[in-house]
Every structure is written in C-alpha cells, then in structure tokens.
Amino acid sequence: MASTDELKDLSPDAHPHVAMDAAIQTSLGAPSSTGSTPPSSTPSTSHGINPPRNSVKWTGDEKDAFNELCRKLLVGMTTSQINRALQTVTDRMKSMGYHKTLQQCRQQWYGSGRFLPEFHGGPAGPRVMSPPSNDDASPVASRINTPNAALQVEKTSPTPAAAPTPAAAPNNGATTISRVAAADSQHVQQRVNAEALAPGHNKTWSSYEREKLSELVNAYRSEELNNGTVQKLGNQALMEIISGQLKDRHGIDRTPAGCSKIWRKLAQEAMGSSAPAIPPMLSPLSKDTKAKLGDAALLTNTKTNAQNKKALQARKSATGKSYQIIRWSPEHKQLLIEEAKKTLYPSEETINRLADELQATVKRIKEFFSNARSGNYSFTKNVELGDGADDAEYADMPSNSPGTKGSRKSLKRGRTDDSINLDTDDDDYPLVLRPPKKPRTDAARTMRNAPTSATGDDTPAGKIKMILPPRDPALPLIPPSQPRNPLGEAPSLPRKSPTKKVRQSTGSFTSIDSQSLDRVERWKADTLLMIKDCDETIASRKNIKAQTLAEISTDDAAAATLQTKITALQQQLLALTNSINAKKSTVGDLDAQINKAELRKKHHQLALEYED
DNA sequence: ACATACCCGACACCTTGACA
DNA sequence: TGTCAAGGTGTCGGGTATGT
Helix, strand or coil, rough: CCCCCHHHHCCCCCCCCCCCCCHHHHHHCCCCCCCCCCCCCCCCCCCCCCCCCCCCCHHHHHHHHHHHHHHHHHHCCCCHHHHHHHHHHHHHHHHHHHHHHHHHHHHHHCCCCCHCHHHHCCCCCCCCCCCCCCCCCCHHHHHCCCCCHHHHHCCCCCCCCCCCCCCCCCCCCCCHHHHHHHCCHHHHHHHHHHHHCCCCCCCCCHHHCCCCHHHHHHHHHHHHHHHCCCCCCCHHHHHHHHHHHHHHHHHHCCCHHHHEEEHHHHHHHHHHHCCCCCCCCCCCCCCHHHHHCCCHHHHCCCCCHHHHHHHHHHHHHCCCCCCCCCCCCCHHHHHHHHHHCCCCCCCCEEEEEEEHHHHHCCHHHHHHHHHHHHHCCHHHCCCCCCCCCCCCHHCCCCCCCCCCCCCCHHHHHHHCCCCCCCCCCCCCCCCCCCCCCCCHHHHHHHHCCCHHHHCCCCCCCCCCCCCCCCCCCCCCCCCCCCCCCCCCCCCCCCCEEEEEEEECCCCCCCCCCHHHHHHHHHHHHHHHHHHHHHHHHHHHHHHHHHHCCCCHHHHHHHHHHHHHHHHHHHHHHHHHHHHHHHHHHHHHHHHHHHHHHHHHHHHHHHHHHHHH
C-alpha cells in the first residue's frame, strides 16, 4: 500500500491546481485552498463540447511510467481508493511530462494496469503489461522520483513469464483458464506454428486468427449458457481472457480491444445474413441492436422517472394508494433478521433462496436488507449488528470514529470535506464521521457519495465517504481471476460480469472446440480434486473426533472414580472435623473446671492464712 | 412510531462509435 | 488497430413518502 509519505510526494506543490479531494489534501498536508478547488486546466474531459481529440498511442515509456506508478501507489488500495488515486497518478504523469487525462489513465488502468501481477498476488494475470523495471537507472525509473526506492523494488515482482501449473499454485490468483492453458504443453507446438500465421500487431486478422477467436468465445459463451456454474463475463473481461488464451494456446498475440473489435465485427456480419455462418453474438447487445432485432423483451425494462411517476399516479387514482405495503409475517421477519444478523450484504444466492423460501420477490428481499443497512428497522437501530463479523475479510475493520452524533441527514449535509481524511498510517482508514447506529461494515462495503476531486463531478460537499478496508495485495483486484479460497472451494471459471445484462442468442452452437472441452474437463478435474481433498479432511477430522470422544469417555470414568473418592474423603473430613470440634469443646469444659478448682484452691489458701 | 416502498444521485464498470 | 470520449447499466446508500 502506498504510504502517506509516498502520497505526500505525489501531491507536489508544483501542481496546486490539482483539484484533489480536499480531505486528501488536508491529510497530505498540501497547501489549503479556499473552498473547492477548480477542476484544473483539463476542462474537456466529461460533458459538454467535444474536446479536441488527443488520440495518441501510449508510448512504451508512458505505459512503463503508468505501470510503475500503479505499482507504487495502488497496490493494496481498495477499488474506490484506486479510483481516487488515479487522479494522483494522472497528475504524476503530467509532472513527468506525460500528458494524459484522468479518463485516459482510468481506461489504461481498467484495460491493463489492473492486470499487473502485483494486483493478482503473483504472476500470471489474465493479461500482463511489460514487466516492471527494477533498474533505477532506466529512463522511466529515473523519472519516477520515488522517495522510497526500496519500496518500489520490493513491490515489483518478477516477470510473469509462464503461468504456474494448477498443482504448483492452485490459488495464486491466476485464472483456471490461464493456468490450464499454460500447463498444457501441447500448445507449445501450436504456438510455434501459429507464430508464423499471426506474428503480431498491425496486421489484418487472418482467417486462422478469426477462427480461433470465434472458437474460444463461442466455447465460453456456450458454457455460460449451458453451465450454470460458469460465471458470466462482460465483453471486456471476456476479451481479456480470450486474448490471453489466444496467446497461450495458439500463439496469437492480439490485444483484448482487438479481439473485441473483431468479435463484434464477426457478430455484425452474422446478424446481417439470413443464415449466419458465423456464430451469433452472445455478448450484451446495445439498445439499438436490440431494437433492430425487434425483441422488445430484450430492451431494458428500466423505466424513466416520468414513467414511474405516471404509473404511481395511475395506481393512486385507481386504488387510492400509491402502493401497498406488504408486511412480513413474524416468522418471515424473524428469518430475515437472522439473515441480517449474519450479514447485511447477503449473496445473490442467499437473496434468491430467501425469495424462494418467503415467496417474495427478490426486490423486496433486497429492499429489506437495504433498509436494514440504513438502520430503518428497530432491530438495527440500537444494535451493532454482527454484519460481516464472521467474515474474516472485514474482521479487522476498526470501529467507527467515536462520538459521532446526529442523524444521517445532518451528517450528510453538515459535514465538510475536511472530515474526510486519509489515515496516515498503514491502516489506511479514513477518519470518517458516521452515524453511530450505522453498521460499520456498511462503510466497509461501499465507497459512495464522496467527492472525487478533480474529476469535475458535482458531488455535494459533505457527502459521507465510505472507505473499504485495505485490500490484501496478495488478492486479485478486478476481476478476481481466482476466487478467494479460504475454505478450499472449488476453482471457478473467470469472474462473471457484474451486471445482469441480457445476453442474446440468435442461434445455437453445435459444438465446443476441443481445447475448450479440455479446459472444462480440467476445471472439473480441479473441482473433483478439491472435493477429494475435502473428503480426506472430513475423514481425518472424524477419526480425530472419535479418538477424542474415546478419551473423553476414559477421562469421564477416571473423573467419576475420583469424584467418589473425593466424596468419601469429604465425609471422613467432616467426621474428623466434628470429632475435633467435640474434643475442643471437652477441652474447653476441662479448662473451665480447672479454673474453677484453682479459684476454690486460692479461696481455701486465703482462709488458712486468715486463720493463722 | 415504525415499517415498507420508492426515488435519486453517485459510483464502478462497461460498450460503442469516432478518430488518428 | 489502438485510443479516446461519451454515454449506458446495475448496484448501492441516503432520503423520504406512504401505509400500518
């Protein structure tokens, strides 16, 4: 993770125009500016008049510098922290003479930077840029004026030459698909053969390349359709995988963007013919395309606000009510509360299960948890729910800042940016004012509503910034090329698309290419191995449990014997104590008799003396 | 007063088409 | 072909209207 010193270094006075998050500036000790900082000299990034295009290919130096900055600054950051820090990266790039906009840097990050091995806990990401330069004398390294060169070297990892085999590194963050591909030595010869066919960039795609691209995409999309366990990928994520696969399997060196473009082209060609020879596009379709296809069901069902209001009005005029509130039955409510106590962020699976169990819509289930997170319910109001408490991922979250008072509204509207503060320590938590009733991991899961510095956004000042806990640098960022696997869960195919976009299938695939079958088979084999491993663990633990139970039984008998002895001894002790007490009493009586006799003796002696 | 449903904006991520 | 800007989409939190 980037230290504060590093961040300070990245907020040079030489760039006071940079509209960094005010709180970050405060945290970094940058010269304070009055109010919100103007959005700099890059006015042409987002809306409005089209800016002059600056479509200049990233040079190797630029990419190296960008990657180096990413390594130096972004490792260990959460996604949202990264999104903010990208502004810093942009500024640093400018200070180094590389004039790239924030969005350019952002796209560079999402396009390739995030797939650097540093963000995958090791080598062999789905796609990797040029290896990090450890040579401080290199032009790029020298331009990146790091105050902590040792850290830079430490954070850079070896060149991700070859992906490890599944057996060697089953959970190292590499995707199954990549690991399998790299492990398959038979493809080496194919690569050699293919190199002659597809030597590199700036060359028209050969039919061979198109064919292989089509095979891979079709294979994966078919799996998505036919295998429920396969996570669905967005085009971009898929093309990252496909690009790597083309290289690993066939030696075809094509960028994800190139793959995407060609694939789209193939799909468009297919759609244009009555009997598409080329497989249909299964990737998400644009609205226009859907409209052209005339499939209304494929069009987004998102209503406009006007439509919503109209529907609301219609309902109200018809029924007298805007909507009907359906109350949860006590049993259902209890079940929901139990789930909410486990986590306020149930998985999609859990939500679906609850919807099934409670015969409710997914929407209502989600609303319940949303409201629960907002503290709308009595059971969440005064209780620090154990949300995520069982989740080791967030177990080390620090508690909220103490002493925060006031409603959410007042916090949201009353706070100023300087209450957002990047911690200066390793535990990069912000000092965030939050309502005391708010579950802490609410903040851990989201980073919403915060000013994002110089992006020109119109976030109102004072919005609460939620910060995620520091990401384990060993874990992949986006997409997780391998699921975190603390329990040895089955390896999964690459990450699904985060959205639920409708995928269109206008035809059918009759076959999956053999290599893809290999991949699936290997994935199944991996999973079976995991299951076998679990079985062994279960058997082992059962054996130990039986032994322990036997020991308990033996110990129980010994304990019972001892208890009997103890009881007898206690009875003996009691008898002895009674005997002692009785004898002590006798002794007391004897003392009294002795004293009495001594008194009588003295009396008689005095009488004798008197008579004399 | 509390529960529920809905609205809205921010955000991350993605797609698309234009351009060099 | 790679890069860019623009815009779309889904999710979420915060806020609030409405019902019970």
